[in-house]
Amino acid sequence: MKEYVTGEYQSYEEFLHQFKLEAPANFNFAYDVVDRIAAETPDRVALVWCNEEGESKIISFAEMKEYSDRVACFLKRVGIKKGDKVMLILKRRYEFWYTLLGLHKVGATAVPATHLLTAQDIIYRNQAAEVKMIIAVADPQVLAHVEEAAPASPSLQWKVMVNGEESRPGWLNFTREVAASEPVFPRTAAEEVTPEDISLLYFTSGTTGHPKMVAHNFQYPLGHVVTAKYWQRVKEGGLHLTVAETGWAKAVWGKIYGQWMAGSAVFVYDFDRFNAQNLLRMLEKYKVTTFCAPPTVYRYLIKEDLGSYDLSALEYCVVAGEPLNPEVYHQFYKMTGLELREGYGQTELTVAIATFPWLKPKPGSMGKPAPGYEVELIDDEGHLCEVGEVGQITIRTDRHKPLGFFAGYYRDPEKTQAVWHDGRYYTGDTAWRDEDGYYWFVGRVDDVIKSSGYRIGPFEVESALMEHPAVLECAVTGIPDPDRGQVVKATVVLAPGYTPSDQLAKELQEHVKRVTAPYKYPRVIEFRSELPKTISGKIRRVQIREEHQNR
Missing domain, CATH: 3.40.50.980 (Rossmann fold)
Known part of the structure; x- marks a missing residue:
């Protein structure tokens, strides 16, 4: 598949400007990739599968x-x-x-x-x-x-x-x-x-x-050459694991298309309930070389004694699905010596922004745009944002549409037009760009909190809270306030060993004031046993806001 994996690059700039991929009009991944590999190297391993019951299966490309x-x-x-x-x-x-x-x-x-x-x-x-x-x-x-x-x-x-x-x-x-x-x-x-x-x-x-x-x-699979080869950094002859169920787009991001084109086999651990110790045993037993998971998985992994597992085969780890809290990055690096490299995309896209191999990770940053993705931040008035300004992440498509970009919302031209018009796709996510060109996620457009003239992204407050040992999980939302317009509210799930109290709430507020700008601290803290989530596991902040308003 050498024509799809276009080579190595000496710098991010070289990769950004020189990477090219041609898409044949009648491209069909099953015939043009899988069947061809089966003809050329029939015994090459495509899939290594195992489940919780101890069953396992290895499937070659010929099979x-x-x-x-x-x-x-x-x-x-x-x-x-x-x-x-x-x-x-x-x-x-x-x-x-x-x-x-x-x-x-x-x-x-x-x-x-x-x-x-x-x-x-x-x-x-x-x-x-x-x-x-x-x-x-x-x-x-x-x-x-x-x-x-x-x-x-x-x-x-x-x-x-x-x-x-x-x-x-x-x-x-x-x-x-x-x-x-x-x-x-x-x-x-x-x-x-x-x-x-x-x-x-x-x-x-x-x-x-x-x-x-x-x-x-x-042609969509071809867009995932960048996902697999140049972000996940899968290797020829390697074994890659992306933690995802096949019902979600993350599965085709990390469990088939780009990995096979880049020469890696795919590892699948079939489980119903996530258990960090079991996953670590699988990484050790099958000698997984590259790994991708959402931050939630890494949060559980760093609570284990990683030194008691032989993870020497593991060479590269990436993270996506939600923003990565810097505390998780630092703890994982301390335990493994591996840098977590974040990536950003949507079901509508392939990887659009990522910390590619030539970039030094900035914990909490998504990284820089992928080839073919002309990323621009747009403010509420429709103007381009300056460095440090928060705006909506948009993708320009008038000059070039990235390979792997979605074809629109099926049978819904109105919804398609609402987010993709005037040669630009509006992701609904907000971010800011630093002086080095790195992008930093802030939140969904509807999640940004406007308090006393300040714009506060929920992620930065959540990251501060996550550094406190009492916090297992949290969601930050804005709630109405007659004086400030909105104030910050934190809904917190406590780690084992901690119990809700006014004293702990005060301690968390003071902690946030120390870690980030004091005006961002949560003036309201609610303790819960769990957070409302979608069936894909994403926190439903909209539900938290609605429940607060109803009360």
Whole structure:
């Protein structure tokens, strides 16, 4: 895949200006990457999978080709064709990988979904996307929710069960159907795809309102060369782990496209409940070389005795999904000697801003723009921000649209126009840029707190609070105040061994005053046992604000 991994660079500036990637009009990752690797190096490892029960499986590219061909034959046999929508609710099962490739081969649209969806969530998605088939893992709750949703889903024709009992009324058995299919599905058996065809349809996590349908075309995988090779720094012959369930876009960021093109195998640890000690044992046992996880995972890892695990194979670690608190960076570095390198993107994008290898990390900073991403910060009046000014992160698309950029919100031109107009995409996130060109995340546009003329980003206050040993997790929001417009409120989950009290609240307030500018300190502190979150695990600050107003 040398034509996709364009080489090494001596500096960030060289990388930014010289990196180029051509996208063939009919590019299809399943044929042009996977099948080609299978032909050239059939025994090369594609996937290393294991689960909590001690089962394991290694799949080569030759096997990945055959399995995906069988899936494509099965799909075509039952009537799935180019453009049809197929929902995948497969957790971390290894079948996800060759099923996704089989969908690519027939030109169908994959709709990855988390197993946490309720029946109502599935109905909404089925109706909005006109889902024709659901392929689901045989989790009793998942199967029950799909069955409950089916009567209200007129487009749904096929339900397919993975890794379950031999038969279940109304369901096809995936293993049996795939085994009975032909082991070869030539490219000539399917329609060629174009840049207008949709390969992936992701529903956003929906922190406000109904989730939007983010559409990506068949060229999208190529954008993740930068994600894998130049941010995650996967290595040829290495083994990469990104902690993500297959229902979220983070899975294709870190568990298939860019990693395989850059020469790395993908490691999958299939678990239901996260346990830091178990994850560390897997990193040690399988000698994972590169690792990507959200800050929450690192927060749990640094509470363990990392010195008791052999992590010598681990060479590079990155972090994304939410801003990284500097305290977590420093503790992890102290324990492992590895620098955490942050990255920023959205379901709509590939990695847009990151601390690339040539950049010295600034703990808490996202880094600098990726090649092809013309990032500009825009203030409330529509003007470009100066150094140090907070503005909305926008991506210019009038001169060049980054490879991997979304095609718009499916069947919703109004929502697409609302965020992507006049040659510019508005991310809804705010940040500021320092004198060295590094970007620092502030918060969602709606989350920025305006108090007595100051603009306060929730992340900077949360980072200050996280340095206190009593704080396990926190969310900072603005609440109405008759004198100041808004004041800062902190909703705090305490670490084990601490109990809520007025004295502790005062201590946390004084701590924030010492760590950051005093005007940012939380004038209101509420202790809770847990924070409200979306099904993707993101804190729902909007819910915290609404609950406060209702009270």
